[in-house]
Amino acid sequence: MNPIFQGLITIVVGVGGCVGYFYFANLILDRFIFPAKGPEAGRNINRANQVRPWLFLFPAMFALSLYLVYPVFGSFIRSLYNRAGTEFIGFGNYLNLFGDSAFQTAFFNNFLWVLVVPAMATFLGLLVAQLTDRLAWGNIAKSLIFMPMAISFVGASLIWRFVYAADPDIGIINAIRVYFGAEALDPLQVPFWNNFFLMVILIWIQTGFAMVILSAALRGIPEETVEAAIIDGANPFQVFFRIKVPQIMGTIVVVWTTITILVLKVFDIVYAMTGGNFDTEILPSYMMDFMFRDDGRATAVAFVIMIVVLPVMIWNIVQARKEMR
């Protein structure tokens, strides 16, 4: 069958199925289960209205539990079994993890990532949002800064491989070094600092995200509070840090935590740039190393990541809700 035709059928069946579900489920509820007639009409209408939200939410809740809640428990159980999944070993995988120096490095590196990337991306995003606000070409600058958001992590890594290339004819860093008479080196092999060179890539990508959200938030600040501060004698720095930033603190926190959660998920950059060599491993890439080879251990890492992310996530949601009110 023609693939276009196939695609169309899928769309029609999918959309039609959704519409049909809501239509017929509603119909059955109103006509047959709690009909709005007979001696109990009033009570039936109330009961139908109580059931209706759950009826409509059911598909989403079903899909979420199937693809999200079930895997969480599934993974946890899997992480309690051995490599082949044949033998229950309790917390053996976790004990092994914490004893593994590679895991400790990954944990420490990840800690650095969480510390640096969200802070830098949020800070730079805020800076750019503020600086481009009044510029005539501010929107062009913003579009350019936002563009990396559209590139996949692997794509971005490829670009930065050129930037970091050891060959001074390709890598700009080494080109500059050589120009000033220094020797070419591979930045990705410089111990400790190579972590930061990798972080730069994610900061480069995420600054655009932070900028867009924070720029909207800055625009939402009532202009008069700024004018009042100017009349009160505040200089531009004081206006920014004492009037503007506190007013968008909620948004800053949301951006910050959103990026933090992302940082705990990104393995692509490390995977594509160094493959985790030269002590640049982070938790997600460490997990990838074991996936399909030792699923018990990989799911254990996944679980550690989840436990680390959870508090950040809760905070994020609480803040985001506050913002929406």
Added chain:
Amino acid sequence: MADLKLTDVEKTYGGTVQVLRDINLDIDQGELIVFVGPSGCGKSTLLRMIAGLEKITGGELQIDGQVVNDVPPSERGIAMVFQSYALYPHMTVRDNMAFALKIAGKSKAEIDEAVNAAAAKLQLENFLDRLPKALSGGQRQRVAIGRSIVRDPKVYLFDEPLSNLDAALRVATRIEIAQLKEQMPESTMIYVTHDQVEAMTLASRIVVLAGGGVAQVGSPLTLYEKPNSTFVAQFIGSPAMNLLGGKIVGTGETTTLELEEGGGTITSHYPSKPEDMGAPVKVGIRPEDMTETDANDFAYHGTVEITEALGEVTLLYFQKSAPDHDPVIGKLSGIHKELRGQDVKLTAAPEKVHVFKDDISLLYRDETVFLPGVQPH
């Protein structure tokens, strides 16, 4: 504690859109000047230019004899109260009021003293540790006023400070502002409003802005009793002054007028010159100055189309003489519902009859009067 002088001040946006021109004002220390005018006439713009939030594109602004065109807002010795209050939402009332002093690097003792004094003046002592969002509209407005008092400015600027309050609170706050002004007789205040009652009750002088310029400056009663043009005549007072077509039939110390609509003859205390004889004029009579009469020297007669009995007064709307004319309105004290559909003759005392030739009052014939060229309402 300061006087202001505006000389030929103008404002042009983007080099082409001129919103204000030839603004000349002398404001003395201790005055409470009210800017009024139709929406969009540039009241806020002028206030913001005085504050330093808007660039002055032409002319000169002096505060205390010093040209301040290029002096930043904080060094002009002004404080501004915004319509939206503009409180800092993340700071407590105390911090809101203390902000300017903290920026200025004042000592903690000094700040506390100033804040407490202002809070006492405005009955805000119990709210000092609250955030603005936990205050009512009237309380927020008082904090905004407190924030400016704390700085002890030379000039207070208010941009429609009461327009976000409900009617009752507006009256109460208006009286508070009047009392505040009395406590601080030294300070100069400039106040923008849409509300005629606010303007009439608070102002030492009113500036009527319209069509990009100043239509008239004067005490509230001057504007009410001796408007210099038909524009000001119709802008001040509610309902607006009736303008009736007529011509001058007798000149001298007083002027005798013959009216087109309704056809009567009346006298005005406005003096006129012999050459005015026969000149077409507009005769202005305020609705509240009209009285019912049986005599033949009535100013106007017509059929009452609608009556609005408001209790202490009744408004009479007469049949329009032409569809595009405003109806003549009379305001009689007491309740007069029975006049509906009747033919009524009205007249007014000579001192209440205003005469405008070419839209300029005969009283101001020797002065240059700015005609805004827009409708007052």
